Amino acid sequence: MADIGGGAGPSVPRKRADARRNERTLLDAAAAAFVASGVDVPVRDIAARAGVGVGTIYRHFPTRADLIVAVYRHQVEACAEAGPELLANSDTPYAALAAWIHRFVDFVATKHGLAEALQSGDAAFETLHAYFLDRLVPACAQLLDAAVAAGEIVSDVGAYGLMRGVGSLCIGAGTDSNYDARRMVDLLIAGLRVR
Structure with a gap:
C-alpha cells in the first residue's frame, strides 16, 4: 500500500482548534486559581472556573505537576x-x-x-x-x-x-x-x- 502522507515519516496528530482553545481556557482558569488560592487549590475549583468537568482536567493533565508545568x-x-x-x-x-x-x-x-x-x-x-x-x-x-x-x-x-x-x-x-x-x-x- 502506498504512503498517502508524502513520505516524511509518521505524522503527529495536531490538536483541533477547539481543543487548543479549551486547553487555553483551562490553563487560564488554573493560573487564576493558583494566584487566588495557591497550587493546592482543589481540582474541582479549577474545573468550575474553566466551566469543565474534573475528568476533563485529569484527561489533559494526569497529575498536579503536569498541570503546574x-x-x-x-x-x-x-x-x-x-x-x-x-x-x-x-x-x-x-x-x-x-x-x-x-x-x-x-x-x-x-x-x-x-x-x-x-x-x-x-x-x-x-x-x-x-x-x-x-x-x-x-x-x-x-x-x-x-x-x-x-x-x-x-x-x-x-x-x-x-x-x-x-x-x-x-x-x-x-x-x-x-x-x-x-x-x-x-x-x-x-x-x-x-x-
Missing part, C-alpha cells in the same frame, strides 16, 4: 508572544515595552503563586527556569532594542537585568496591602526614558 509554560508563551504583537500595535516602542512589562508583572504574580511548587525539587519542574529565560529574555531584548533605536530609552539596560529588577519589585506584592508593586514598576519604566 502546563500553566507555567502557557504563561511564559503568552508573555513571549505579546512582545511582537505590542510592537506592531503600539504607538511607540516605549509604549510597547511599558505594556509588555506590565504583562510580565502579571506573569510574575502567577509565578509567585507557583513558586512553592517550583522549588519543591520535583523533577518535572527542573527545566522551567531555563525555559523562562530562553523565551522571555529575547522578547524583552527585542522591545528594549526597538525603544533604544527609536531614541526613547537609555541604551545601557539589558533585558535580563530589567526583568530581574521588575521581579524583585514584585516580591511581597500579594502579601502586603501597603505595597504597590505596579507603582514601583511604573517608576522603573519611567526611569528608562532618555532625558
Whole structure:
C-alpha cells in the first residue's frame, strides 16, 4: 500500500482548534486559581472556573505537576508572544515595552503563586527556569532594542537585568496591602526614558 502522507515519516496528530482553545481556557482558569488560592487549590475549583468537568482536567493533565508545568509554560508563551504583537500595535516602542512589562508583572504574580511548587525539587519542574529565560529574555531584548533605536530609552539596560529588577519589585506584592508593586514598576519604566 502506498504512503498517502508524502513520505516524511509518521505524522503527529495536531490538536483541533477547539481543543487548543479549551486547553487555553483551562490553563487560564488554573493560573487564576493558583494566584487566588495557591497550587493546592482543589481540582474541582479549577474545573468550575474553566466551566469543565474534573475528568476533563485529569484527561489533559494526569497529575498536579503536569498541570503546574502546563500553566507555567502557557504563561511564559503568552508573555513571549505579546512582545511582537505590542510592537506592531503600539504607538511607540516605549509604549510597547511599558505594556509588555506590565504583562510580565502579571506573569510574575502567577509565578509567585507557583513558586512553592517550583522549588519543591520535583523533577518535572527542573527545566522551567531555563525555559523562562530562553523565551522571555529575547522578547524583552527585542522591545528594549526597538525603544533604544527609536531614541526613547537609555541604551545601557539589558533585558535580563530589567526583568530581574521588575521581579524583585514584585516580591511581597500579594502579601502586603501597603505595597504597590505596579507603582514601583511604573517608576522603573519611567526611569528608562532618555532625558
